[in-house]
Amino acid sequence: xxxxxxxxxxxxxxxxxxxxxxxxxxxxxxxxxxxxxxxxxxxxxxxxxxxxxxxxxxxxxxxxxxxxxxxxxxxxxxxxxxxxxxxxxxxxxxxxxxxxxxxxxxxxxxxxxxxxxxxxxxxxxxxxxxxxxxxxxxxxxxxxxxxxxxxxxxxxxxxxxxxxxxxxxxxxxxxxxxxxxxxxxxxxxxxxxxxxxxxxxxxxxxxxxxxxxxxxxxxxxxxxxxxxxxxxxxxxxxxxxxxxxxxxxxxxxxxxxxxxxxxxxxxxxxxxxxxxxxxxxxxxxxxxxxxxxxxxxxxxxxxxxxxxxxxxxxxxxxxxxxxxxxxxxxxxxxxxxxxxxxxxxxxxxxxxxxxxxxxxxxxxxxxxxxxxxxxxxxxxxxxxxxxxxxxxxxxxxxxxxxxxxxxxxxxxxxxxxxxxxxxxxxxxxxxxxxxxxxxxxxxxxxxxxxxxxxxxxxxxxxxxxxxxxxxxxxxxxxxxxxxxxxxxxxxxxxxxxxxxxxxxxxxxxxxxxxxxxxxxxxxxxxxxxxxxxxxxxxxxxxxxxxxxxxxxxxxxxxxxxxxxxxxxxxxxxxxxxxxxxxxxxxxxxxxxxxxxxxxxxxxxxxxxxxxxxxxxxxxxxxxxxxxxxxxxxxxxxxxxxxxxxxxxxxxxxxxxxxxxxxxxxxxxxxxxxxxxxxxxxxxxxxxxxxxxxxxxxxxxxxxxxxxxxxxxxxxxxxxxxxxxxxxxxxxxxxxxxxxxxxxxxxxxxxxxxxxxxxxxxxxxxxxxxxxxxxxxxxxxxxxxxxxxxxxxxxxxxxxxxxxxxxxxxxxxxxx
Numbered sequence: 001x002x003x004x005x006x007x008x009x010x011x012x013x014x015x016x017x018x019x020x021x022x023x024x025x026x027x028x029x030x031x032x033x034x035x036x037x038x039x040x041x042x043x044x045x046x047x048x049x050x051x052x053x054x055x056x057x058x059x060x061x062x063x064x065x066x067x068x069x070x071x072x073x074x075x076x077x078x079x080x081x082x083x084x085x086x087x088x089x090x091x092x093x094x095x096x097x098x099x100x101x102x103x104x105x106x107x108x109x110x111x112x113x114x115x116x117x118x119x120x121x122x123x124x125x126x127x128x129x130x131x132x133x134x135x136x137x138x139x140x141x142x143x144x145x146x147x148x149x150x151x152x153x154x155x156x157x158x159x160x161x162x163x164x165x166x167x168x169x170x171x172x173x174x175x176x177x178x179x180x181x182x183x184x185x186x187x188x189x190x191x192x193x194x195x196x197x198x199x200x201x202x203x204x205x206x207x208x209x210x211x212x213x214x215x216x217x218x219x220x221x222x223x224x225x226x227x228x229x230x231x232x233x234x235x236x237x238x239x240x241x242x243x244x245x246x247x248x249x250x251x252x253x254x255x256x257x258x259x260x261x262x263x264x265x266x267x268x269x270x271x272x273x274x275x276x277x278x279x280x281x282x283x284x285x286x287x288x289x290x291x292x293x294x295x296x297x298x299x300x301x302x303x304x305x306x307x308x309x310x311x312x313x314x315x316x317x318x319x320x321x322x323x324x325x326x327x328x329x330x331x332x333x334x335x336x337x338x339x340x341x342x343x344x345x346x347x348x349x350x351x352x353x354x355x356x357x358x359x360x361x362x363x364x365x366x367x368x369x370x371x372x373x374x375x376x377x378x379x380x381x382x383x384x385x386x387x388x389x390x391x392x393x394x395x396x397x398x399x400x401x402x403x404x405x406x407x408x409x410x411x412x413x414x415x416x417x418x419x420x421x422x423x424x425x426x427x428x429x430x431x432x433x434x435x436x437x438x439x440x441x442x443x444x445x446x447x448x449x450x451x452x453x454x455x456x457x458x459x460x461x462x463x464x465x466x467x468x469x470x471x472x473x474x475x476x477x478x479x480x481x482x483x484x485x486x487x488x489x490x491x492x493x494x495x496x497x498x499x500x501x502x503x504x505x506x507x508x509x510x511x512x513x514x515x516x517x518x519x520x521x522x523x524x525x526x527x528x529x530x531x532x533x534x535x536x537x538x539x540x541x542x543x544x545x546x547x548x549x550x551x552x553x554x555x556x557x558x559x560x561x562x563x564x565x566x567x568x569x570x571x572x573x574x575x576x577x578x579x580x581x582x583x584x585x586x587x588x589x590x591x592x593x594x595x596x597x598x599x600x601x602x603x604x605x606x607x608x609x610x611x612x613x614x615x616x617x618x619x620x621x622x623x624x625x626x627x628x629x630x631x632x633x634x635x636x637x638x639x640x641x642x643x644x645x646x647x648x649x650x651x652x653x654x655x656x657x658x659x660x661x662x663x664x665x666x667x668x669x670x671x672x673x674x675x676x677x678x679x680x681x682x683x684x685x686x687x688x689x690x691x692x693x694x695x696x697x698x699x700x701x702x703x704x705x706x707x708x709x710x711x712x713x714x715x716x717x718x719x720x721x722x723x724x725x726x727x728x729x730x731x732x733x734x735x736x737x738x739x740x741x742x743x744x745x746x747x748x749x750x751x752x753x754x755x756x757x758x759x760x761x762x763x764x765x766x767x768x769x770x771x772x773x774x775x776x777x778x779x780x781x782x783x784x785x786x787x788x789x790x791x792x793x794x795x796x797x798x799x800x801x802x803x804x805x806x807x808x809x810x811x812x813x814x815x
Contacts, residue, residue, distance in 0.1 A: 027082045029102055029109045034152070034231030036109055038065050042077030042089050044130055049150045049231060056152060056231075058131035060185040066113070069124040069166065070094050086114075096121060105247065107240055108230035110157070113193075113223060124166050125222045128190035130154065130229070131183070137553040138187050142520050143179030144237050144555065145187040151237035154179065154189040156517055157226040157248050159494045163517030166192045169202040171489030176550060179517050191517075193225035196488060205484045208391035209362045209442065211384070214487030217453065238262070238555045251498070251521040253507030260507065264795035266524045267557035268293030269581075269614055270336070270474070272591035274300075276313035279594060280324045286597060287333050290590075290607040291614050294334035294474045294509065298591065304340050304448065305348035305459060307466050318469055325471040334509065336474025339463060342456045342482045342496060343448040346394070351449060352426030354401050358455035360442035360485035362388070367399070367436045368414070373429035378417040378438065383409045385440040386417060394443040396424060399436050403427045442485050450485035453492055460496050464503035476527075477512040480519075494518040515556075526551065527589055529561020535739020536563060536573040541633060548584045548631075558586035565592040565606070567599035568741040570727065572636065574606045578613035579637045582622050583630030587614075612641045620791035621647060638782055645790035651783040653680040654689075661774040662767035675761050679754050679781035685728025686710065686751035687780045690763075694720040697769025704777065705762040710752060716745055720773050726751070754781070 026045060027038040037046035043062035048055050064076040068091055078092035087100040099115035116122055136147035143163050144153035156163055156179075162171065163179030171194045181188050196217045204212040228248065232240045242259050245252040253260040260266050271292040275283040280295075287295045300321070302310045314320040325335045350356045363385035371378060378397070380386065386397070387409045396405050397417065407419035417438075423429035442450050451459055467475065483492040497512075497519045509524040529544035544561045551558050560581055565574075581588055590610070597603055616622065616639060622630065626649065630637065636652035655677035686706065692699045700717040702724065714732055718724060721737035729750050734743040763777050 025080075025082055027080065027087055027102065029104050031104060031108060031230065032106050033233070034109075034229075036229060036231075038080060038082075038087065040080050042066065042080040042087070047130075047132055047152060047231065051233075052149065054150065056132045056134060056150065056186075058133045058183075058185045061129070061131040061183070061188070063129045063131040063188065065089070065111070065127070065130070066098060066100060067126040067128075068094065068096055068098060068116075068122050069126070070096065070121050072123075074124075074126060074166070094121070098125070107232065107243055108155075108228045110248075111227050111229065113225045116223060119221060119223065122195060122222055124192055124194045125225055126166050126190060126192040127154065127161075127225070127227050129165070129181075129188035130190065131186065131188050133186040135182070135186050136234075138180045138182045139554045140175070140177035140180050140550075141515050141517055141554045142241070142556075143189055143191070143517060144241070145180050145189065146234040146237055149234055150231065151234045151240075152189065152231045153229070153237060153241070154191055155228040155230075155241065155244055155250075156191045157228055157244075157250065158224065159491060159498055159518050160193050160220065160222075161191050161225045161227060162193065162490050162494070163191050165190045166194075168489075169200065170204055170484070170487065171491055172205070172484055173490060173516075174206065177515075177517070177554075189229075191225075191227055193222045194489075194491070195222050196220040196491065200487070202487065204362070204487045205391070205481075209388070212362050212487055213364075215453070217488070241555070245521055250518075251501055253501075253522065253524070255507065255509075260509075260524050261555065261557075264618060265293060266509070267559060267585070267587045268618075269587040269610070270294035270296050270334075270589050272296045272298050272338075272562065272589050273597075274298055274313070274593055275324065277316060277320045277324060280327060282594070284328055284331055284333060286603075286607060287328075288331055289604075289611065291611040292333070292590075294336050295328055296336040296338065296474055296589065298338050300337050301339070303345040303348035305344040305350040307339070307463060318466075321470045321472070329471070334473050335471070336509065337472055338478060339475055340446070340448070340479040340482065341477045342451040342459050342485065343444065343446060343479050344450060344459075345448055346425045350455075351403070353428065355398055355403050355425075355427060356455065357398075358452045358458075359398070360450040360452050360455075361398070361439040362442045364437050364439040365415075367432055367434050367438055370431070370434050372431050373422060376418075376420045376422075378404060378406065378420055380415050380417060380438050383415045388440075392443070393445050393447055394441070394449070396441045396443065396449075398439045398441055399432045400430065401427065402430050402432070403441075444479075444482065446479075450482050453486035453488050453495075456483055456486060456492065456496050457499050460499040461503050464500045467508055468503075468505045472508070473506070474509040476510065477519075480512045480514055490516050497522050511559075515554075520554070520556070523556070525557040525559050525587070527559035527561055527587070531562050531564035531591060535735065535741070536569055537576055537633070538739040539564075545580070545584075545631075545633065548586060558584045560584070560586045560588040562589045562591050565590050565596060565600065566741075567596045568733070568744070569600060569602075569606070570725075570733070571602050571605050571609060572727070574609055575613070575638055576633075576636055578610065578617075578639070579630045579635070580633060582613060582617045582639075583627045583632075585617060585627070609639070612647065613639050615641075616647050616788060616790075619645065619794040621645075621788045622649075626786070626788070636780075639788070640785075645794075647788040648785035649788050650681070650785045653678075653781050653783045655679065655779040655781075658761050658763055658777045659774050660763040660765065660777070673763050675763075677759055677761055677779050679756055679759060679779060681756055681782040681784060683753045683755050684781060686712075686726070686754050687728045688726050689778050689780065690718075690724040690726075691776045691778075692718045692720050692722055692773060693776055694773030696720055697767060697773040699773065699775045700766045700768070702763070702765040702775065706754070707759050708762075710754075712747070712751055714745060714747075716743070718775075720769075754779075756781070 029036045035048035039045045047057040067074045077089040079090040081088040089098040101112045103110040134145040365380040365382045369379045403424040405421040405424040406417035410416045486492040533539045638650040658675035660673040704712045723735045725733045732745040
C-alpha cells in the first residue's frame with residue numbers, strides 16, 4: 001500500500017544552485033547523496049544535494065553542530081579543529097572541549113559525542129540547530145524535512161538522545177514535537193541530551209509538581225549522545241530511516257517479514273469491545289464481517305500495575321485469554337488489550353495491603369512527633385508538597401508501610417495534616433516515630449498513583465510478559481505521559497516503551513497517546529481522537545482531521561481515531577466516517593459493547609459497509625482526485641460493491657434549503673412556506689434533514705408536503721439548535737446541538753419513493769419563544785455513481801472473494 005504524500009512546495013525562497021567551496025580545516029562529510037560541511041567555528045556551511053547540485057544550508061542562520069549547556073546557559077563552539085575524523089569543539093568562554101567522532105556511511109553520517117572535558121560542568125548538550133532552507137513538510141516528531149525533491153533528516157541513535165531543542169530542566173516537550181521545526185527561512189533539525197547522573201530538584205509535569213526531588217541515574221551523563229544525519233531524495237526518506245534502524249540497532253519491528261512502517265496491516269481498522277470468554281465467538285463474528293484486523297479489549301484488567309485479568313470476563317484467567325486469542329488466530333484476527341502505561345490502580349497489589357516504596361513521590365517532610373494508629377492529625381516539619389492544591393487528587397502520604405489520606409494542611413505552624421484517614425486503600429494503620437519520612441505520593445486525576453523511574457521498568461516487563469504469555473499482539477500506551485512521574489521527562493516515556501519492546505518475544509501492534517522520536521521506531525500507528533465528547537461526527541472532529549497532516553509529514557500510517565457505535569448510530573454516520581477514511585487512506589477504531597451492537601437495527605448493514613469501504617481503501621481503489629473530495633467533512637457518500645475489485649461511489653446530493661420563519665398571517669391564510677428542490681440519481685426513498693436555527697424557542701409539529709400529495713407530519717417539539725433526520729424508513733431521529741441522538745419517533749408508515757427531478761415543497765409548523773427562530777429543510781438523494789476499481793495494490797492477506805453486491809439500503813445516506 002503506497003504511503004500517500006502531498007505535494008511539498010518550497011515557498012518564498014528557492015535553494016541555491018551552488019555552494020561555497022570548503023576551506024582548509026573544515027570538516028567535509030560526504031555520503032552518496034549529501035555533502036555536509038562544518039566550518040571552523042562548528043557552524044553549518046553546506047548541506048548539498050550532490051545529485052542536483054542544490055544547496056540547502058540556510059544562509060540566514062549558521063546554526064551549530066553541537067552546543068553545550070553550563071550553569072544554565074547554552075554556548076556555541078568558538079573553534080572547531082578537524083583531525084582524522086574527529087571534531088574537537090572548543091567552547092572558549094566556558095573552558096570546555098568536546099570530541100565528536102564522525103563516521104561516514106553510504107546513506108548517512110554518524111556523529112558521536114565520545115569525550116567532554118570537564119564532564120562534570122556540562123548539564124546538557126544540543127545537536128544543532130542545523131538550519132535548512134526547506135519549507136515543505138516539516139516532520140516535527142521524526143526529524144525529517146522535505147520538499148518535492150529532497151529530504152534532510154536527523155535521527156537520535158539511542159534513548160538518551162531526545163529529539164528537539166532543550167525544552168526545560170525536566171526534559172519534556174509539551175508540543176507535538178520539535179525535532180524538526182519550521183522557521184521564517186525554512187526549517188531546523190535538532191536533538192539534545194541531559195545529564196541525569198546528578199540529583200536534581202526541578203518542576204515536574206509542567207507546573208504540576210514544583211521543586212520535586214529527582215534521584216540520579218547512575219552513569220547517565222551526556223557522553224554517548226549520538227545522531228545520524230542524512231540527505232536523500234524525498235521519496236526515499238522512509239526507506240533511509242529503515243536502513244539506519246537496521247544498521248544502528250534501533251527498533252525495527254516487522255510483521256510477516258515487512259517493516260511495520262510499510263506493512264499494510266499497520267493502518268488496519270480494529271473493533272474495540274469488552275469481549276469475554278463466553279462472548280468472544282460472537283465478537284469474532286462481528287470482527288470478521290466488518291473485516292477488522294483486530295478485536296481489541298477496552299479494559300480486561302482488574303487493576304493496572306499487576307494486570308491481572310478480570311475474573312468475571314475471564315474466569316479461567318490467562319488460559320481463558322489464550323483460548324480467545326487462539327480462536328481469533330484461526331480466523332486471521334489479532335487480539336489486543338488497552339492499558340494505561342504506568343498508572344497504578346489504588347486496589348492493585350502495588351498499593352495494598354503493603355504499598356511499594358518505589359511509588360512516585362513529589363517530595364517529603366518528616367514527622368516532628370510520634371503518632372499512634374488512630375491519630376487524625378499528622379505533625380510535619382514543612383507544609384511543602386502537601387499543600388499543592390493544583391495537582392493533588394488523592395491527597396495521600398506514605399509513612400513506612402501505611403498510606404494516609406488527609407483533607408488539608410494547617411494554615412500556620414505547627415504544621416499538621418488534618419482530618420486524616422488512617423490505613424487508606426487497605427493498608428494497615430500503625431504507630432510511627434518522630435523523624436519518619438512523610439512522603440507525598442504523586443497521583444493523577446484518573447484517581448491512580450504512578451511509578452518512579454526504577455519501578456516503571458518492572459511494570460513494563462510485567463506487561464510484556466503478559467502479552468508473551470497470552471499471545472495478545474495489539475495494545476496502546478495510553479497515558480504514556482504518566483512516565484513523567486519519574487521526573488525524567490520524555491527520557492522516561494521513551495525508556496518505558498524500549499523496555500517493554502525489548503522484553504517481547506515478538507513485535508506487537510501498538511499505539512500511544514503521544515509519539516516521541518525514539519518511540520516512533522517502535523510504534524505501529526497513532527490512533528487518537530476520542531468519541532466521548534459529542535455526537536458521532538462532532539467529537540474531536542477538527543483534531544482528527546488535523547492529525548492526518550501531522551501523521552503524513554512524520555511518515556506514519558494515517559488513522560482517524562476512535563468512534564463510538566451506539567444502538568442509535570446510523571449507516572449514514574458510519575459512511576460519513578468511512579468516506580473520510582478513504583480520503584486520507586486512514587484506518588480507525590470502532591468502540592461498542594454487546595448491548596449496543598445487538599440493539600442497533602442496522603448492525604449488519606453497518607458491518608457490511610465497513611467491509612466494502614475498507615477493502616476498496618486498502619486496495620488503493622480511490623484516485624487522488626477522489627481522495628481530495630472524500631476528505632471534505634461536509635460531504636457524504638455511499639459505496640456499493642459490484643464485483644471483486646469493482647465498486648460504485650455515490651455522492652449524496654443535498655437540495656437547496658427551504659426556510660420557514662415565524663410570521664404574522666391573516667386569518668385563514670395558509671401558514672406553509674413553499675419552495676422547490678432537485679433530487680438526483682434514480683428512484684429512491686424520501687429523506688430529509690430539518691434544522692431549527694436560532695437561540696431559544698422551539699418549533700413543534702412540523703409538517704412537510706411534497707408535490708402536493710406526500711405528507712409527513714411529526715408530532716414533536718424541537719428546540720433551537722436541534723435537528724430532525726428522516727431516513728426513509730418509519731423512524732424519525734432527533735439530535736441535540738452536539739450531534740447526539742436524543743429521541744426517536746416512529747411514523748405509521750415509511751414515506752414513498754421520489755423520482756429524480758424537481759419537486760415542490762411545503763413546510764409548516766408552530767413556533768414558540770424566540771420570534772427570530774427559523775426551520776430549515778433540506779432533502780437528500782444519491783447522485784450518479786462513479787466507477788471505482790482496484791489499482792492492483794491489494795494487500796496479500798486481503799482476498800477479494802465474490803460477493804453479492806449490497807442492495808441500496810433505505811436510509812443509507814441520512815444523518
